[in-house]
Amino acid sequence: MAAKRRSEMMEETRAKLIAAGRKAFAEQGFAAASMDELTAGAGLTRGALYHNFGDKKGLLAAVVAQVDGEMAARAQAAAADAGSLWEGLLAEGSAYINLALDPEIQRIVLLDGPAFLGDPSQWPSQNACLAATRQKIGQLQAEGLLKPVDVEAAARLINGAALNAALWVAASDAPQTILPKAVAALTCLLSGFLAEGSGSEPE
Amino acid sequence: MAAKRRSEMMEETRAKLIAAGRKAFAEQGFAAASMDELTAGAGLTRGALYHNFGDKKGLLAAVVAQVDGEMAARAQAAAADAGSLWEGLLAEGSAYINLALDPEIQRIVLLDGPAFLGDPSQWPSQNACLAATRQKIGQLQAEGLLKPVDVEAAARLINGAALNAALWVAASDAPQTILPKAVAALTCLLSGFLAEGSGSEPE
DNA sequence: ATATTGTGCATACGCTCCGTATGTCAATTT
DNA sequence: AAATTGACATACGGAGCGTATGCACAATAT
Numbered sequence: 001m002a003a004k005r006r007s008e009m010m011e012e013t014r015a016k017l018i019a020a021g022r023k024a025f026a027e028q029g030f031a032a033a034s035m036d037e038l039t040a041g042a043g044l045t046r047g048a049l050y051h052n053f054g055d056k057k058g059l060l061a062a063v064v065a066q067v068d069g070e071m072a073a074r075a076q077a078a079a080a081d082a083g084s085l086w087e088g089l090l091a092e093g094s095a096y097i098n099l100a101l102d103p104e105i106q107r108i109v110l111l112d113g114p115a116f117l118g119d120p121s122q123w124p125s126q127n128a129c130l131a132a133t134r135q136k137i138g139q140l141q142a143e144g145l146l147k148p149v150d151v152e153a154a155a156r157l158i159n160g161a162a163l164n165a166a167l168w169v170a171a172s173d174a175p176q177t178i179l180p181k182a183v184a185a186l187t188c189l190l191s192g193f194l195a196e197g198s199g200s201e202p203e
Numbered sequence: 204m205a206a207k208r209r210s211e212m213m214e215e216t217r218a219k220l221i222a223a224g225r226k227a228f229a230e231q232g233f234a235a236a237s238m239d240e241l242t243a244g245a246g247l248t249r250g251a252l253y254h255n256f257g258d259k260k261g262l263l264a265a266v267v268a269q270v271d272g273e274m275a276a277r278a279q280a281a282a283a284d285a286g287s288l289w290e291g292l293l294a295e296g297s298a299y300i301n302l303a304l305d306p307e308i309q310r311i312v313l314l315d316g317p318a319f320l321g322d323p324s325q326w327p328s329q330n331a332c333l334a335a336t337r338q339k340i341g342q343l344q345a346e347g348l349l350k351p352v353d354v355e356a357a358a359r360l361i362n363g364a365a366l367n368a369a370l371w372v373a374a375s376d377a378p379q380t381i382l383p384k385a386v387a388a389l390t391c392l393l394s395g396f397l398a399e400g401s402g403s404e405p406e
Numbered sequence: 407a408t409a410t411t412g413t414g415c416a417t418a419c420g421c422t423c424c425g426t427a428t429g430t431c432a433a434t435t436t
Numbered sequence: 437a438a439a440t441t442g443a444c445a446t447a448c449g450g451a452g453c454g455t456a457t458g459c460a461c462a463a464t465a466t
Contacts (some may be wrong), residue, residue, distance in 0.1 A: 031319070034453095035452075035453070036451090036452075036453095044415075044416090046416090047414085047416045048415055048416080050453095050455085055454075111318045114370070115315055115319075118374070119371065119373070119374035121374060147391055150381070150385075150387070153371070153381070153385045154392075156385075157365075157368050157385075157388050158364070160365075160367020160370075161360040161392075162363075164364070164367070165360050165363060167359075168324060168355070170322070171322035178355075181353035181355075182353075182356045184352060184356070185352045185353055185356035185357050186360060188352050188357075188395050189357075189364075189392050189393075190392075190395060192394040192397075193392065193395070194395075212443080213442095216444085237424095238424070239422090239424095247444080248445055249445090250444045250446075251445080253425075254442090
């Protein structure tokens with residue numbers, strides 16, 4: 001392996017720490033994860049961690065930002081091949097439920113994130129998922145397909161409903177049987193935003 | 204003060220610990236709260252705590268159960284003087300948003316609760332709030348006013364949407380101006396559950 | 407090329423906190 | 437009244453976080 005510049009080394013250790021943190025936080029939860037174990041697993045010590053991220057919560061923030069970005073990408077992908085904008089919103093909604101079934105996402109982003117970093121809308125990563133939903137709703141509203149509700153409020157409600165549904169599905173005995181129920185209920189809920197004679201309603 | 208029986212003393216110390224825990228968890232969060240300080244504030248030691256609640260999470264569970272019960276009572280009260288069952292559901296929904304604005308409820312029940320005790324539906328307190336919503340939805344559905352969605356799913360979605368909206372409202376700069384927006388959006392969402400020609404739609 | 411400075415990270419230390427094991431004294435039992 | 441139970445306090449050990457300090461190497465200066 002060729003010699004590396006200092007900045008490259010720095011980025012590499014950051015990446016290693018984030019990867020190790022992601023694994024540890026997902027498996028044990030943020031509170032129970034030990035910084036000593038975590039860093040040792042990455043071939044480093046706590047010194048590197050405090051130098052790069054300030055403190056334990058700093059690493060959590062970095063991990064959350066990474067996972068959040070991946071979530072947004074996956075949700076966008078799910079909504080990409082939808083016929084209409086409205087179907088795109090529905091697809092994105094059910095994609096959120098599916099995303100939240102991922103234990104890693106659930107633990108890190110949905111449970112520990114809000115508990116230790118506070119409200120998601122104030123995270124440095126600025127919650128890419130929420131931004132995507134906001135944008136879709138804005139478009140739909142501009143086309144007159146939705147009732148005139150506050151865009152931000154609608155996005156928050158949708159995301160909140162989806163992630164809570166996912167927590168329920170994930171904690172149940174037979175996730176695969178009640179997952180469709182959750183998606184159906186979410187679709188139902190979303191139809192409440194539709195303007196009266198928009199013509200976009202399913203059948 | 205007259206002498207007390209042993210069981211009465213026991214209940215009294217439990218109550219004192221729960222009260223102290225409730226205060227400490229609300230002000231500092233569960234993770235940051237010190238059991239030594241907490242118990243000392245109640246004129247006791249950690250010995251009493253471990254004897255009565257097993258461990259730190261045991262106390263959290265007890266506190267959550269208490270607050271959860273109060274939440275359900277307040278939500279029921281808000282929905283009590285509604286004209287119709289449907290309006291009752293709407294009132295309950297906006298009541299949840301208002302409840303979640305309470306910093307104590309937010310911190311203990313909505314943030315630390317799920318993070319440290321897991322999914323609310325599996326709490327020993329069995330989430331009285333959720334049960335109330337479930338029951339209202341069941342009634343409405345029996346009367347044919349709602350689309351045939353899964354009752355549990357609908358209840359989870361509604362509660363999730365409401366609490367997330369509240370987190371958003373609470374973290375904002377001007378809560379009082381965006382609170383009505385959140386309530387309006389929730390009302391909108393809920394109307395998605397209404398059956399087509401139910402006649403219960405507002406105007 | 408040698409010296410110097412700065413930086414990335416490791417090591418060492420103190421402090422706090424949790425959980426358990428043990429002790430103690432009052433209340434109940436017989 | 438002696439014994440036993442149980443509620444709570446005290447004492448102990450271990451672990452973890454954050455900081456202060458040290459070290460080695462890279463980057464720049466001369």
